[in-house]
Amino acid sequence: MAKLIYSAITSLDGYVEDAAGNFDWGAPDREVHAFINDLERPIGTYLYGRRMYETMVYWESVDTGPDQPAVSRDFAEIWRAAEKIVYSRTLPTVASAKTRIERELDPETVRRLKEAAPADISIGGAELAGQALALGLVDECHLFLGPILVGGGKRALPDTVGAQLELLDERRFGNGVVHLRYRVGV
Numbered sequence: 001m002a003k004l005i006y007s008a009i010t011s012l013d014g015y016v017e018d019a020a021g022n023f024d025w026g027a028p029d030r031e032v033h034a035f036i037n038d039l040e041r042p043i044g045t046y047l048y049g050r051r052m053y054e055t056m057v058y059w060e061s062v063d064t065g066p067d068q069p070a071v072s073r074d075f076a077e078i079w080r081a082a083e084k085i086v087y088s089r090t091l092p093t094v095a096s097a098k099t100r101i102e103r104e105l106d107p108e109t110v111r112r113l114k115e116a117a118p119a120d121i122s123i124g125g126a127e128l129a130g131q132a133l134a135l136g137l138v139d140e141c142h143l144f145l146g147p148i149l150v151g152g153g154k155r156a157l158p159d160t161v162g163a164q165l166e167l168l169d170e171r172r173f174g175n176g177v178v179h180l181r182y183r184v185g186v
C-alpha cells in the first residue's frame with residue numbers, strides 16, 4: 001500500500017509561514033533542494049490544500065532553460081510528472097496538467113487512493129495535512145527544521161492532534177537545516 005507523507009519546511013518553532021505570511025526564510029539552498037528532489041522523485045501523487053497549490057503551481061510554467069539551476073530544472077520535471085489533487089471548495093479551475101479538484105477531504109477516498117496507488121502520495125499545506133493527521137491518514141512526517149524562530153504564524157502541525165511517532169531518519173545540512181523523518185502512529 002502506498003504511504004501518505006506530509007512534508008513541510010518549518011521554522012524551529014514550528015511555523016510554515018510567519019505572522020506576516022512570509023516563508024522566504026525557509027527557501028531551500030541547493031544542497032537541501034537536491035535532497036528534497038530525491039525524496040520527491042518517487043512520489044506519484046500530490047494532495048494539495050488550495051493555498052499550497054497556488055504556491056506550487058509556479059513549477060508548471062517555470063523556465064527550465066539551461067541557464068536555470070539544475071536543482072530547479074530537476075524539481076520542475078518531478079512536479080510536472082506527478083498527478084495532483086487540489087482540495088478546495090472555492091477554486092473554479094486548475095492551472096496545471098494532471099490535476100483535478102476535490103471538494104472534500106473524504107477519508108475513505110484517500111484510503112482507497114492509498115490502496116490503489118502504485119507510488120507514494122504526498123500531502124501539503126499545513127491546514128489540509130493537519131486534517132489528514134487528525135483522520136489517521138498520514139503514515140510519515142518529513143520535517144525540515146530551519147535555524148530560525150519566527151515567533152508565530154501558521155503552525156506546521158495542528159495543536160489538536162496527539163500521536164506517537166518513531167524517528168526513522170535524520171540528516172543535517174550545511175545551512176543549519178535538519179531533516180527529521182518520522183513514522184506516525186507507532
Ligand SMILES: NC(=O)c1ccc[n+]([C@@H]2O[C@H](COP(=O)([O-])OP(=O)(O)OC[C@H]3O[C@@H](n4cnc5c(N)ncnc54)[C@H](OP(=O)(O)O)[C@@H]3O)[C@@H](O)[C@H]2O)c1
Nearest residue numbers: 009016049050051052087088089090104105125126127128
Ligand atoms: N514553509 C514553506 O517553505 C512553504 C512552502 C510553500 C508554501 N508555504 C505556505 O504555507 C501555507 C500553507 O497553507 P495553509 O496551511 O494555510 O493551507 P492549505 O492547507 O495549503 O490550503 C488551505 C485551503 O485548502 C482547502 N481545504 C482545506 N481543507 C479542505 C477540505 N477538508 N475540503 C476541501 N478543501 C479544503 C481550502 O481551500 P478553499 O478556501 O479554496 O476552500 C483551504 O482554504 C501557504 O500560505 C503557502 O504559501 C510555505
